[in-house]
Amino acid sequence: MPKLKIATFNINGIRSREAALLEWLEKESPDVVCLQELKSPDEAFPIEAINNAGYGAIWHGQKSWNGVAILAKGADPLETRRGLPDDPDLTQSRYIEAAAHGVIVGCIYLPNGNPQPGPKFDYKLEWFEHLIRHAQGLFDSGHPVVLAGDYNVIPTDFDIYNTRSWKKDALLQPESRECYQRLLDQGWTDALRTLYPEERIYTFWDYFRQHWQTNSGLRIDHLLLSADLAPALVGAGVDRWVRDLPKASDHAPTWIELDLKH
């Protein structure tokens, strides 16, 4: 069986990024894709272009903000859930889950949480608690599961170019990091960090201060593997060329390869 390539990409507006999405699908040919920040109502999702590119899709959109989708090459993802159980705010489209190509994929757009402290940070932590609870059930199910998305958490200071101007940011507060660590402590494998423990890896470079040009990035897009998938991990990377396109998203697609015969 060939390798299974699973990617996550915060696209930051699917309608303004449709050409880049199609170019990326054509060049990198991922088998499963998690998209976040569609910033599009359901009826404006470009399903026809995605179908024409050879992908089936499910999506959970919202006007202006948020929005998540799962794409599968040559297949229709079988939706298993939209929204978290007891989601604290169902008006925010931040979670969708499906079975595709033999794995269950949870697509996550975790709240940013800025400014902190404040109600947005409280919401981030509350949402995180619901995710942790749901993830425990997925892990315990024994199914092959990938939890992929924009976690809006910088796990350690090694995952940021420099903490100086980010000390007060919600993405690296101890509370945010503790939640992420509690998720890992359930047994999940942080795929990119596990495969490259010594490498500086970034998945996001903000639009300010020429951060892309100076490679001043953050690692906040993560793919977490359940116990039986961890030994199948054979590759991972960040498609940095997509971040360099004209009118690029501030995130780059982040991917793993699984060899499921193991």
Place this chain on the structure above:
DNA sequence: ATGCCCGAGTCGCTCGGA
């Protein structure tokens, strides 16, 4: 302490993002 650069929405500005 704040803006920087963006997309989306209602329109020449605000808001949210990270």
